[in-house]
Amino acid sequence: xxxxxxxxxxxxxxxxxxxxxxxxxxxxxxxxxxxxxxxxxxxxxxxxxxxxxxxxxxxxxxxxxxxxxxxxxxxxxxxxxxxxxxxxxxxxxxxxxxxxxxxxxxxxxxxxxxxxxxxxxxxxxxxxxxxxxxxxxxxxxxxxxxxxxxxxxxxxxxxxxxxxxxxxxxxxxxxxxxxxxxxxxxxxxxxxxxxxxxxxxxxxxxxxxxxxxxxxxxxxxxxxxxxxxxxxxxxxxxxxxxxxxxxxxxxxxxxxxxxxxxxxxxxxxxxxxxxxxxxxxxxxx
Numbered sequence: 369x370x371x372x373x374x375x376x377x378x379x380x381x382x383x384x385x386x387x388x389x390x391x392x393x394x395x396x397x398x399x400x401x402x403x404x405x406x407x408x409x410x411x412x413x414x415x416x417x418x419x420x421x422x423x424x425x426x427x428x429x430x431x432x433x434x435x436x437x438x439x440x441x442x443x444x445x446x447x448x449x450x451x452x453x454x455x456x457x458x459x460x461x462x463x464x465x466x467x468x469x470x471x472x473x474x475x476x477x478x479x480x481x482x483x484x485x486x487x488x489x490x491x492x493x494x495x496x497x498x499x500x501x502x503x504x505x506x507x508x509x510x511x512x513x514x515x516x517x518x519x520x521x522x523x524x525x526x527x528x529x530x531x532x533x534x535x536x537x538x539x540x541x542x543x544x545x546x547x548x549x550x551x552x553x554x555x556x557x558x559x560x561x562x563x564x565x566x567x568x569x570x571x572x573x574x575x576x577x578x579x580x581x582x583x584x585x586x587x588x589x590x591x592x593x594x595x596x597x598x599x600x601x602x603x604x605x606x607x608x609x610x611x612x613x614x615x616x617x618x619x620x621x622x623x624x625x626x627x628x629x630x631x632x633x634x635x636x637x638x639x640x641x642x643x644x645x646x647x648x649x650x651x652x653x
Contacts, residue, residue: 428441
């Protein structure tokens with residue numbers, strides 16, 4: 369008789385979720401973090417993590433062999449999935465369609481983490497209105513050798529510009545070298561229109577701090593911090609708040625209060641520090 373696969377069974381929101389290979393190491397080079405450790409991290413910050421993905425179709429970025437191995441993107445929902453898990457069908461500029469997972473609660477969150485989704489990648493739309501984003505995403509991507517202090521300064525310039533436009537941005541570390549500013553908008557505009565607005569924002573910020581920021585698309589023309597407006601294209605997703613990133617120290621994309629940005633250090637926010645921060649201050653977003 370074949371040996372039964374080790375598994376952990378969790379009951380969440382009235383649903384049973386099976387964690388397969390719970391002891392499998394997902395981080396092993398510097399830290400020893402298992403799949404079950406990752407699940408427990410996401411449960412500890414579930415209200416915050418769900419705020420970024422709830423009711424949004426998500427792309428499954430699967431690290432089935434852990435953070436040190438290559439990942440692959442899976443747009444289409446697995447055929448074998450719980451009956452309680454929702455999906456919606458998205459159409460893309462290529463003419464193709466994909467039935468994608470929608471996470472509604474902690475059970476769905478844990479289910480996608482069990483698939484090897486170390487990061488969470490939601491689209492900027494809600495399931496009831498797939499053609500009109502409710503979020504404009506500002507991705508601050510520093511070039512080689514660009515300092516974190518420059519990223520912070522550009523982020524604060526983005527905040528200032530948004531406020532002049534009557535908009536509010538929500539800052540978070542990317543979990544790597546950059547920073548994201550998400551701007552909630554009314555779902556009135558198409559992806560093309562929202563991307564056009566992101567281009568205008570990027571150029572406006574570049575004019576304000578030309579020595580620090582760039583909106584140039586071609587890499588050889590860029591300098592400093594690139595404002596990647598193309599993250600607003602219809603087929604793009606970025607990691608959401610509280611996503612764990614596949615870096616040796618298990619950094620997290622950490623939501624910040626704006627008064628924290630100037631003194632922030634992305635290395636401070638990891639799978640080990642964020643749960644305590646979440647208990648102490650809640651979710652800045």
